[in-house]
Amino acid sequence: MEETRTSIGLKCEIVTPEGLIYDGRAEMVVVPGEMGELGVLPRHAPLVSRTVVGEARVREIDGKGWNHLAVGSGYVKMQFDRLLLLVNTAEQATDIDTARAQAALERAEQHLARSGEPDVDMHRAEQSRQRAANRLKVAGKA
Numbered sequence: 001m002e003e004t005r006t007s008i009g010l011k012c013e014i015v016t017p018e019g020l021i022y023d024g025r026a027e028m029v030v031v032p033g034e035m036g037e038l039g040v041l042p043r044h045a046p047l048v049s050r051t052v053v054g055e056a057r058v059r060e061i062d063g064k065g066w067n068h069l070a071v072g073s074g075y076v077k078m079q080f081d082r083l084l085l086l087v088n089t090a091e092q093a094t095d096i097d098t099a100r101a102q103a104a105l106e107r108a109e110q111h112l113a114r115s116g117e118p119d120v121d122m123h124r125a126e127q128s129r130q131r132a133a134n135r136l137k138v139a140g141k142a
């Protein structure tokens with residue numbers, strides 16, 4: 001029974017406004033849920049849930065370990081052995097430009113250090129800081 005379950009797998013699609021970033025069959029997918037990591041196996045119950053900035057991991061069928069992606073916030077939908085992760089941004093760990101992420105992190109921290117000044121959008125700076133820090137973390141897993 002377990003063998004059938006993993007050999008069929010689930011179809012995993014990661015989509016951003018720029019298009020389809022990832023498309024493959026997986027044994028398991030882990031996405032960053034609002035309440036922590038959410039692991040999804042084939043035949044998971046139907047589900048729609050919000051996701052947060054974090055790491056998505058895909059264990060491909062016949063693959064060699066996990067595929068790591070940095071993802072922005074969005075939604076996950078699971079239905080009929082098909083997982084759709086619809087997010088603002090997504091990059092495979094190997095595609096992350098760490099110098100760019102480091103520069104974005106420093107910019108965001110400079111904005112956050114100016115807390116209280118009228119022209120600083122703290123929410124935007126905090127979101128940017130989270131995206132950049134996440135990219136640096138996930139890039140290290142490439």
Ligand code: ATP
Nearest residue numbers: 089090091095096097098100101104128131132135
């Ligand atoms: P930056 O200020 O460097 O643009 P950002 O957090 O504002 O960073 P986003 O708005 O989250 O950037 O993303 C814009 C686009 O650039 C998306 O397609 C995203 O995948 C890509 N992107 C952003 N940062 C990186 C990075 N460090 N490496 C690879 N792609 C990136």
